[in-house]
Amino acid sequence: MATLFEMNALSASYGTNIILQDVSFRVMENDFIGVIGPNGGGKTTLLRVILGLLKPLNGTLVFNSDLIDNKSIGYLPQISTGDVNYPVTVTDIVLSGLMIRKGIITRMSSSDRQKADIVMDELGLSEMKNSPMNELSGGQMQRVFLGRAIIGDPRLLLLDEPGNFVDTTFENDFYEKLRELNKRMAILMVSHDVGTISAHIKSFACVNRTLHYHPSHEITNDDLLAYGCPIQLITHGVVPHTVLKMH
Amino acid sequence: METNIFEYEFIIKGLLGAIFASITAGIAGTYIVSRRMVFLSGGITHASFGGIGIGYFAGINPVIGAAVFGIMSALGVEYLSVRQKIREDSAIGILWAFGMAIGIIFIYLTPGYTPNLMSYLFGSILTVSNSDIIALGVMSIILILYFGIFYRTILYISFDEVYARTYSSYVDIFKYFTTSLIALTIVLNIRMAGVILVLSLLTIPPNIAMIFTRVYFKIVIWSVISGFFGTATGYIISYFAGIPVGATIIFTLVIIWVIVKGINHLINILTNK
Numbered sequence: 001m002a003t004l005f006e007m008n009a010l011s012a013s014y015g016t017n018i019i020l021q022d023v024s025f026r027v028m029e030n031d032f033i034g035v036i037g038p039n040g041g042g043k044t045t046l047l048r049v050i051l052g053l054l055k056p057l058n059g060t061l062v063f064n065s066d067l068i069d070n071k072s073i074g075y076l077p078q079i080s081t082g083d084v085n086y087p088v089t090v091t092d093i094v095l096s097g098l099m100i101r102k103g104i105i106t107r108m109s110s111s112d113r114q115k116a117d118i119v120m121d122e123l124g125l126s127e128m129k130n131s132p133m134n135e136l137s138g139g140q141m142q143r144v145f146l147g148r149a150i151i152g153d154p155r156l157l158l159l160d161e162p163g164n165f166v167d168t169t170f171e172n173d174f175y176e177k178l179r180e181l182n183k184r185m186a187i188l189m190v191s192h193d194v195g196t197i198s199a200h201i202k203s204f205a206c207v208n209r210t211l212h213y214h215p216s217h218e219i220t221n222d223d224l225l226a227y228g229c230p231i232q233l234i235t236h237g238v239v240p241h242t243v244l245k246m247h
Numbered sequence: 248m249e250t251n252i253f254e255y256e257f258i259i260k261g262l263l264g265a266i267f268a269s270i271t272a273g274i275a276g277t278y279i280v281s282r283r284m285v286f287l288s289g290g291i292t293h294a295s296f297g298g299i300g301i302g303y304f305a306g307i308n309p310v311i312g313a314a315v316f317g318i319m320s321a322l323g324v325e326y327l328s329v330r331q332k333i334r335e336d337s338a339i340g341i342l343w344a345f346g347m348a349i350g351i352i353f354i355y356l357t358p359g360y361t362p363n364l365m366s367y368l369f370g371s372i373l374t375v376s377n378s379d380i381i382a383l384g385v386m387s388i389i390l391i392l393y394f395g396i397f398y399r400t401i402l403y404i405s406f407d408e409v410y411a412r413t414y415s416s417y418v419d420i421f422k423y424f425t426t427s428l429i430a431l432t433i434v435l436n437i438r439m440a441g442v443i444l445v446l447s448l449l450t451i452p453p454n455i456a457m458i459f460t461r462v463y464f465k466i467v468i469w470s471v472i473s474g475f476f477g478t479a480t481g482y483i484i485s486y487f488a489g490i491p492v493g494a495t496i497i498f499t500l501v502i503i504w505v506i507v508k509g510i511n512h513l514i515n516i517l518t519n520k
Contacts, residue, residue, distance in 0.1 A: 051413050071414075081409035087281055087461045088406050096403045100414035104400045104421075132461035148410075 001028045004068050004156055004186055005050070010059030012042075012049050019045040023059070023211040027156065029067065031186040032178075034201040041208035043190040044078075047158050050188070051075060067155055071100050074154035074185070076145050078161050084133045090144050091116055091129045097148035119147045123177065142174065150181060157181060159189040175200055204244055212247045261482050264375055267383035268439045268448065269474030274390045275432040276449035276474075277456070277467045278425065282405050287324055289446050290339035291430045294320035294346030296442050298434075299367050300353030309367065310379070313437060316346060317430035325426055329419075370441030370493025379438045386435050390428065394467070401425060402463055439478075440493040451500040452477070458511050477503050 004027045012020040019042040027033065035043050048054040049061060052070050063069060074097070082093075094116045095108050120126050123143040133141060142162065149157060162174065178187060179200040189201065204214040279288045295317035302312030320342050328335035354364060366374040394401060404411045404421050411418050433445055440448045456469030481496030488495070 053412060075410070075413050077407075077410055077413075082407035083283075086406045087457065087463045087466055088402065089462055092402065092463075093406070096399070096406075096410070099399065099403055099411075102399075104415070104417055105396055106399050108399070130462075134461070 001030060002067060003028055003064050004031075005061060005063045007049075008060045008062070010049065010061060011057040012045055012054055013057050014045075014054075018057070019209065020049070020207075020211070021209050023207075025205065025211050025213060027186055027188065029155070029186055030182060031188075032182045032200060032202040033186075033188050034204045035188055035190045035207055036204060037192070037207040039192050043192070043207045044160055046207055046211070047075070047160055047188070047190060050156075050158060072152070072155045074149035074152065074157040076142075076149045076157070076159045076162060082133075082145070084136075084141060087132060089130050089132060090120065090125055090136070090147075093133070093144050094119055094125075094147040094151055097151035100152060115151055116147075119151045123147050139174070143177075146174075146177070150185075153184075155185055157185050157187045159187065161190055161192065163191055206244070206247070214244045260375065260377070260380060261486075262479070263380050264383065264439060265475055265478040265482055267380065267387045268436055269452070269471050269478050270387040271383060271390055271432045272436055272448045273452055273470035273474050274394055274467055275429045277453045277463065277470050278394075278401075278405070279429060280450055280453040280457075281463065281466075284426075284429075285446070285450055286336065287321070287339055288429065288433060288449065290324060290343045290346075291317050291321045292433050292437070292442055292445055293343045295430070295434050295437065296367070297346035297349030297353075299437075299442075300350030300357075303357045304353040310382070310434060310438070313434045314431055317434045318427045320346065321426045321430040322423055325423060366441070367437060368441050368443055369491055370437070370439050370444060370496075371491065375438050379435070383435050383439075386432060390432065393425075393428065397421070398464070440496060444493045444497045447497045447500065448474070448478075451497070451504055455500075455504050455507055458507055473503060473507075474500075 006027075007023050007025040010020065010023045010025075011018060023046070035046060037043050045054065049056055051073060091113070095112060098108070098112055098115070099106070117126070117129070120129050123146060125140065125143055125147060128136060128140065133144070136144065146162075149159075159178075163171075178189075181187065182200065206212040206214065279285055295313035298312030298314065298316030299309040300312075301316075302309030305312075324335065324338050324342065327333050327338050365371070400415070400417075400421060404415070404418050408418060408422075433449065436445050436448055439445070452470035452474035453466055455473040456466040459469060460466055477500035478496050481499035482492055484490075484499065485492040485495035
């Protein structure tokens with residue numbers, strides 16, 4: 001597996017307010033990383049640095065130029081950024097994911113539209129392709145924005161708090177869709193909702209000014225014994241758990 | 248014969264004015280209604296009255312003064328709200344009254360009688376000069392070309408500015424430039440409908456259009472059509488009834504909106520049952 005990008009001792013700040021400090025982090029092809037941590041801990045800032053929206057203060061961010069450039073990143077922002085009452089159709093929004101490869105003067109070609117049709121079909125949006133956004137449910141809107149993020153066939157997909165606007169009936173569908181997409185792109189998913197993060201996530205990055213990376217299935221019985229007792233958490237029911245190492 | 252030629256010119260002027268006003272107001276209006284900039288546009292309109300006053304005082308064309316004031320206040324509010332140094336609605340509210348105050352002070356200081364003042368406040372086709380019509384015509388062409396060429400870029404920046412920033416470094420340039428064009432459009436249409444009424448010329452047609460469609464370019468087209476219909480009808484009514492043209496146009500547009508909305512509502516009720 002090849003590396004997509006690597007951060008080395010990277011720091012980032014807004015003005016004098018240092019948000020990320022000394023972050024070293026590597027993302028490989030086909031990674032599915034859950035980025036977790038408290039609000040204000042720097043999760044979104046991490047995405048902004050990767051997207052090139054925020055210049056690092058110190059340190060480096062190096063992309064593997066054989067596989068990825070800054071145009072092959074798909075991004076699903078938090079829902080609040082788009083005005084859902086804006087008069088724009090589902091097809092138009094999905095097509096806007098291609099703007100990254102186009103100039104300011106642009107027409108969408110018939111092959112662009114075919115591409116949008118394929119993506120909308122894949123995400124179950126074909127029936128509402130000409131609908132305005134305000135006729136859609138929360139789950140449908142989320143799939144539209146996901147369509148926008150993946151229409152350009154990105155190598156890396158950044159998801160910022162997708163749990164914010166998922167309605168629970170769509171949640172399983174959505175994470176199942178992500179698992180399929182993960183076969184062809186690496187995924188970095190930000191969530192403050194550590195409790196219900198998807199089971200498809202392969203590894204975790206805890207961000208709270210610094211970044212601590214947890215490879216998957218890292219907790220062994222020996223680790224558990226280090227706490228002085230074999231069990232620290234008891235829950236009822238069938239909810240699967242992922243337990244991360246202390247740091 | 249003299250009267251006929253005069254009437255002929257008057258009708259042509261009115262017709263061209265109606266066409267260009269509905270094109271410019273339809274394009275600019277769809278943009279401000281979609282982006283929820285109606286209040287900002289109100290601020291721009293009233294701030295530009297300051298420019299009209301200074302224009303009178305300095306003896307230059309008041310439209311030029313209004314254009315400078317309009318564009319500067321538009322850019323000022325966009326800039327301040329981006330920097331978040333002041334709440335946008337407060338900034339607009341201050342600007343709104345400040346522009347009017349400057350306008351009134353300078354018109355008061357201007358020696359002699361200022362005959363066209365009422366026409367700037369309420370609009371009058373009688374005072375619309377040929378150069379005003381030409382300016383509106385040029386503005387129509389500029390707006391059609393600008394929105395035609397950059398349609399997707401403008402649409403996507405308006406819809407989701409944060410996302411647009413992830414792929415484009417031109418977001419601010421487009422925002423400022425488009426807002427400047429909107430300010431200019433408003434100022435040029437002040438001659439038609441006046442400072443107090445011009446905003447309705449921009450906002451009512453898109454709202455009529457949005458009863459039928461939620462697709463951006465279709466809203467533009469329906470705005471222009473309904474705007475022209477309302478403007479021309481209002482113009483004719485005002486001519487025969489001898490009442491102020493700006494007010495008649497706005498009155499006609501509102502009536503159209505109410506009728507269309509009512510019919511649409513009726514159809515919805517009938518088809519649902």
